[in-house]
Amino acid sequence: MSKVKQQIHHKKDELQKLHAPVELEGRLRQKLSKQPKRQQKRSGKVWRSVAAGIIVSLLIGYNYQSLAYYGKKITGYDHVTSDTLQHLNDLGMGQTVNKSITFEDNVTFTIDGVIVDDNQLVMFYTLESPQSIEDHPQYDHFPNKLTGFLTNSLHESGVGEISEDGRVMKGTHSYEPPNGFAKKLTAEFFDTNKTLTFSYDPAKAMGHSIKQSINEQVVLEEGSLTFKTITASPTLTVISGTGTKALIDNIDFGQLKLVSNGEEISQFGSGYSTNITGTTFEIKYDALPTDVDQTNIELHLPNNQVIEIYTE
Template identity: 35%
Template sequence: MDIEKMLQEKKKEYDHIEAPMEMEERLRSALKRQQYKKRFTWNSKAIAVVLVFFLFVGYHFDTFAYYGKKIMGYDSVMSESLKDLNQMGKGQEIGQSHTFENGIEVILDGIMMDDNQMLAFYRVKNLEEHLHNYHDHMEFKGLFKSYWMKSGMGNYIDDNQEEIVYIAAFDTPWMFERKLTFQYTLGKDDFQETASLSFTLDRNKAMGHTIKQNINKTIEVEEIQVKFEKITATPTQTLIEGSINNLLELVKEQMTGDLTRIGDMNIKLLANGREIRNQGAGMGMSTNMKGYTFRLAFEPLPQNMEKLEIQLEGLSVLRRPNMTIDLLEVELPQVIEYDHREIKIENIRVEKGNTYITIETEEDMTLLDVDLKGDNKSLKFIRTDTIDYDKKLDGTITHRRDIIFEGVEENLQLKIGQIVYTAKLQDNIISVEIK
């Protein structure tokens, strides 16, 4: 039936309804006492609009409720991408708490979960002293395994420092996990107590991934192969995984004793030419059959992305050369070449009962775990002092410094346990084809 026609028929019925006589008299008296006010006429079109509005709201009530559910109070520790997800109601509300015997309270407000990680949003309040005076530990216990915190950040909500909010990252629970228990242990001196907050995972709130594909491209840096294997982009994180060298190289290092380790990698991720911010959790390194594997975490990728590149900016290499150098003053200065780099020993001198050895290397090279032996004993390392920097004609910058040892000996031998330097890069950009 046409709604306009239906409303007209109902109006006719109401027009024929007669009010009781006493009610009519009361209404007349009341109107006489009141000043005339312009009133809104509820015509058929206005009533139709109201009906349509209520029908629409009722039909979409779950949608309004979904977008209204946000994890409140964490803006100070949320990235912009997390704020956007929170505004869309992408988190699962938990809202459980535990009060310890000392009055401190921990509240698990909610979680966010996708294929890369699970984020926990929790608060610690009623702090009468700084939280760092306590030792704490947290994990999620599932039916099949425990999930440990990988990284996190917190911030006090005000200057009183009585409450602190945290976002902590954990591995994504296995797909068969239904229930999790958030265990937060707080301790100090002879006090220790564990809060256990259990809840059921809402898999409907899990966000999955937007990109999950292989890269399988390699950058070779001074005989070190850095292979980028896989990228997984989710609403909370972009994860790049890869490996360095392989098991054969590891075996070769163990046999020769000249070991190589990667101290750090400086990687940039560029989307449409703009850098995607690193999430700051550091580089996760481990050793397996592939050699050294790494996981690098970045902020989520933008929408409408046309071009994605990985740029290797720097590679910090740690070598264990097991090198011993005889220091004969008549042969100084002495130059030792190691891994296509020069270590120049300029002179040896004695000042106030201590032995000074002056060396020059490239700016980014550092000698570690150094030991100085003489005829009778080893001299104790004191410190390293910088003398100056020098720029050569070819643009190379060198660093001169004194290595200072306690005592004086004859027939010295300098043992270098570790050398750290930055590898030289050439072709250092990989284009990732998004499928």
């Protein structure tokens, strides 16, 4: 068995052996703002009184290599998170934070906790407003990025649920993963110079189960796409690649289906970023199932082409 396969089996065994601790319980929303040269195509769950998020490209890879058991559950998010995040949260994979900031308009933003792996940092938060957030959307403060040691993690997506009285919102925001040496992270907000700094333990981040090259080119009528890499982590599966901006800007990535052991994996969205080196795209899917001994991953294209990405 190869080293990669051994690592995957090891990760699966660790996840399957985890049990939720006896004492459990901790807490998304997003206000879209301008993001230059970034676009999104997104589908997924919509909650009552909810704000859906923006996906931006992840251009830097991180490798934490550790799978930690925190023994804490961030409570109050059962109706807001995806099934995958809720499962990880139930296992106690969240790192509690419980740090708050109060703005000039008396709105309080609390970071209840985070879950981190190689693909993203997910922030669980509570927003408390003196008046209805729906009637006064200016009260909806949210961090547009996280900074720290060698870290400038941009906001990628967000979703949340507002209470019946309209004054409390619970939800999650996701960001690019922080640097593996950052021990403090600072949340920077839109519309204010105030920041919120909290302690963070990078050694307790989850890593990845699969991270490898694809390097498959697909020729379409409008041009060609090159699928470069796949990174599968406990929270997310990300496929990245390159192509011309004109093609990427118009292609419907929602038609690209990721299949693992015959089961289609839900797609969360896609995005791209253009710079002097070209245009890079990313397609995000739910986490791969971990309860199987063998893993076969395929990418199904609209023209009936199938790319075999990984076979264990």
